[in-house]
Amino acid sequence: MFSPGDVVLARVQFTDTFEVKKRPAVVLFEELDNVVVAGVTSNTRMQGVPLSRADGAARECVIKVNYIITLASMMVERKLFSLSAAKRRELHEALLARLALLG
Secondary structure (H helix, E strand, O other): OOOOOEEEEEEEEOOOOOOEEEEEEEEEEEEOOEEEEEEEEOOOOOOOEEEOHHHOOOOOEEEEEEEEEEEEHHHEEEEEEEOOHHHHHHHHHHHHHHHHHHO
16 A cells, blocks of 8 residues: 555556556555556656655656556555655645646
8 A cells, every 4th residue: 555645666558659667656646456646757857846866766857747647556566765745745736736727
């Protein structure tokens, strides 16, 4: 079982291919044996919430608030670290800003 704000290593299928790769992701919530996550990228030019080594990341990266996916819980291999309360708030606000576009 994972908690919101856990950064996990998961097997993720990309939208433009059938290929599955292991990638970090941030747990948003878990429900009915599914885990909803936001993808994490090492491409720091992408928009999103930055993560640094001080946050627990292996290297500088970005939480992609525009890449939200649902995974079967068995696709999540392990927890890497947890976001701080301040970083969870920053992610929450970034997600709300994206959802406000539904307006």
